[in-house]
Amino acid sequence: MEVLRIATSGSVDDGKSTLIGRLLYDTNSIPQDKMEALHAASKRKGLDFTDLSLLTDGLVAEREQGITIDVAHIYFSTPTRKYIIADTPGHIEYTRNMVTGASNAQVSLILIDARKGIVEQTHRHFFIANLLRIPHLVVCVNKMDLVEYSEARFNQIVEDFQQLLASASFKAQQVKFIPISSLYGENVATRNGTINWYNGPTLLDYLEQIDLDQEDSRHPARFPIQSVIRPRTTEHHDFRGFAGKVASGHFNVGDEIISLPSGQKSRIKTIEQFETQLPSAHARESVVITLEDEIDSSRGNMLVKTGSVPEQRKEVTANVCWMDQQKLVAGKTYLLQHGVNRVKAKVQQINFVIDVTSNQHIEGKNDMGLNDIGSITLKTAQPIFADIYAENPANGSFILIDEFNNTTVAVGTLIT
Numbered sequence: 558m559e560v561l562r563i564a565t566s567g568s569v570d571d572g573k574s575t576l577i578g579r580l581l582y583d584t585n586s587i588p589q590d591k592m593e594a595l596h597a598a599s600k601r602k603g604l605d606f607t608d609l610s611l612l613t614d615g616l617v618a619e620r621e622q623g624i625t626i627d628v629a630h631i632y633f634s635t636p637t638r639k640y641i642i643a644d645t646p647g648h649i650e651y652t653r654n655m656v657t658g659a660s661n662a663q664v665s666l667i668l669i670d671a672r673k674g675i676v677e678q679t680h681r682h683f684f685i686a687n688l689l690r691i692p693h694l695v696v697c698v699n700k701m702d703l704v705e706y707s708e709a710r711f712n713q714i715v716e717d718f719q720q721l722l723a724s725a726s727f728k729a730q731q732v733k734f735i736p737i738s739s740l741y742g743e744n745v746a747t748r749n750g751t752i753n754w755y756n757g758p759t760l761l762d763y764l765e766q767i768d769l770d771q772e773d774s775r776h777p778a779r780f781p782i783q784s785v786i787r788p789r790t791t792e793h794h795d796f797r798g799f800a801g802k803v804a805s806g807h808f809n810v811g812d813e814i815i816s817l818p819s820g821q822k823s824r825i826k827t828i829e830q831f832e833t834q835l836p837s838a839h840a841r842e843s844v845v846i847t848l849e850d851e852i853d854s855s856r857g858n859m860l861v862k863t864g865s866v867p868e869q870r871k872e873v874t875a876n877v878c879w880m881d882q883q884k885l886v887a888g889k890t891y892l893l894q895h896g897v898n899r900v901k902a903k904v905q906q907i908n909f910v911i912d913v914t915s916n917q918h919i920e921g922k923n924d925m926g927l928n929d930i931g932s933i934t935l936k937t938a939q940p941i942f943a944d945i946y947a948e949n950p951a952n953g954s955f956i957l958i959d960e961f962n963n964t965t966v967a968v969g970t971l972i973t
């Protein structure tokens with residue numbers, strides 16, 4: 558079953574936890590024992606209703622103190638698809654968590670309190686969705702019950718948000734605005750008729766119909782080799798397969814491929830998954846590919862289709878989000894991990910740092926601190942087979958690792 562990844566982040570009290578709790582509740586995703594814990598925790602808080610916001614990070618005790626700290630992943634499913642929600646706090650000091658949570662999301666869910674409208678954290682969340690080019694944006698205007706379900710108020714927020722959209726460098730393929738009340742469950746997974754001027758889908762209906770295949774078909778085919786499977790038994794003595802996960806696009810049996818970096822060509826003979834022969838492999842599927850010719854490929858190499866070969870780059874400009882307490886300093890060398898490949902990379906220069914709330918570029922900086930986002934130029938010791946992030950996010954991102962203590966210090970998206 559296809560998985561839809563959603564990233565959400567919000568301001569304190571805009572109702573994110575209640576919304577997620579509501580989604581889980583209305584899709585019958587809450588086990589009985591959790592439901593009981595929820596009733597009990599709500600009672601302890603002196604509430605006369607079950608507070609669905611207590612559910613989301615599983616650690617009810619932590620929730621009772623009213624804080625959300627890291628990226629919480631919430632899972633639920635419907636008969637149509639599985640969902641993973643990455644939930645992050647929206648404060649500026651959690652920018653790195655927002656970036657991590659949103660890094661592989663297909664949908665960015667932005668929550669706005671109908672009474673407050675667009676606030677600083679809406680800007681920040683939108684900036685990150687835009688930076689990471691998340692293709693689908695869903696803006697939920699929550700707490701509609703507290704503005705008497707006013708259509709005029711909703712329209713005003715939509716208009717304000719359209720201005721933000723107009724200023725953005727990347728145009729999301731789809732932007733949807735939905736008026737909701739998480740507390741009363743209106744337009745989350747069901748509708749109870751209080752917002753009768755809204756004829757669009759509920760949040761869940763909208764998520765259910767997002768077409769993921771359409772996106773994948775736009776991206777070039779990339780298959781990073783994770784391991785080479787050599788014959789283990791005599792009956793499979795001529796079997797030599799390349800195991801990995803399709804990063805983007807799709808491959809068909811019979812496709813002509815090139816192996817990078819060697820440049821050797823061959824054709825796909827078989828595609829297998831759990832000993833089943835498949836006619837094709839699509840993005841995010843883990844498969845074993847065998848080729849018609851014996852070619853010399855190993856872990857870290859990449860199979861691509863002829864006609865859409867990524868450039869081999871040794872100098873890259875990228876946007877990075879700095880995640881370490883120790884500052885990024887120009888001139889320092891890190892390990893750049895792209896897919897399964899690790900190469901040494903030296904920071905040539907910091908081009909500018911971006912103010913994530915106002916979107917202003919600040920030039921002339923010599924270092925970047927924790928949670929800073931900026932543009933840097935790197936030189937790598939060996940070439941990488943990466944795509945420009947805007948053209949192919951799955952093969953256009955990387956992480957930087959401190960080679961001495963092995964911590965991830967940045968995530969990056971390739972610009973040139």
Ligand SMILES: Nc1nc2c(ncn2[C@@H]2O[C@H](COP(=O)(O)OP(=O)(O)OP(=O)(O)O)[C@@H](O)[C@H]2O)c(=O)[nH]1
Pocket residue numbers: 567568569570571572573574575576610623624625699700701702703737738739740741
């Ligand atoms: N009236 C009304 N209240 C809501 C609605 N959604 C959430 N609330 C209330 O708003 C308050 C904050 O909701 P939460 O879900 O905890 O907000 P949050 O954004 O997750 O906040 P953090 O947990 O601090 O991140 C709670 O008292 C909720 O009951 C809504 O649609 N209508």
